[in-house]
Amino acid sequence: MKQRLTKKFAPLLAIAACAGAPAFAQDAAAPADTEQTRQHAVQNMSLLISALSSEQVDEQVKNVLMGCIYNNSMRQITVAMDKAIAADPARFDRADNGVMLGVMAGVCGLQAQPQGAPGEQPAQPR
Numbered sequence: 001m002k003q004r005l006t007k008k009f010a011p012l013l014a015i016a017a018c019a020g021a022p023a024f025a026q027d028a029a030a031p032a033d034t035e036q037t038r039q040h041a042v043q044n045m046s047l048l049i050s051a052l053s054s055e056q057v058d059e060q061v062k063n064v065l066m067g068c069i070y071n072n073s074m075r076q077i078t079v080a081m082d083k084a085i086a087a088d089p090a091r092f093d094r095a096d097n098g099v100m101l102g103v104m105a106g107v108c109g110l111q112a113q114p115q116g117a118p119g120e121q122p123a124q125p126r
Contacts, residue, residue, distance in 0.1 A: 033075070041078040043094075044104060051101055061105050068108030080107040 048065055051057045068077060081103050085092045093099050 037075070037078060037082065040082060041074050044078050044081060044100070045074055047097060047100055047104065050097075051104075057101070061101075061110060064105055064108050064110040068104075072108075077104065077107065 048069060051065060052062055081100075084103055084107055085094070092103055
């Protein structure tokens with residue numbers, strides 16, 4: 001049975017959403033572009049393309065990501081993700097695509113569904 005991204009990574013999505021909100025506020029001057037920021041942007045774009053084409057990523061997540069890239073530059077998304085990761089680097093592993101997708105979805109505004117959300121079947125005891 002396939003596990004959907006929102007169920008599997010719900011705790012990470014909630015943490016990332018809190019860490020990144022409001023992710024795209026323009027209250028301060030944007031940091032200078034660095035080689036590291038550009039490398040992260042390339043990695044994030046690759047992750048975004050993979051997520052949008054994956055059958056294992058929930059449609060709700062795909063819709064949030066598509067809306068995010070439509071309304072924001074990859075640079076804005078990358079800077080927001082970098083800030084969220086810098087806020088708690090021990091919790092977010094850049095080498096784990098699932099974690100990075102959770103961070104991206106969080107800074108893009110996806111709200112994690114609480115366990116046992118309406119319409120969800122409760123787990124059957126064994």
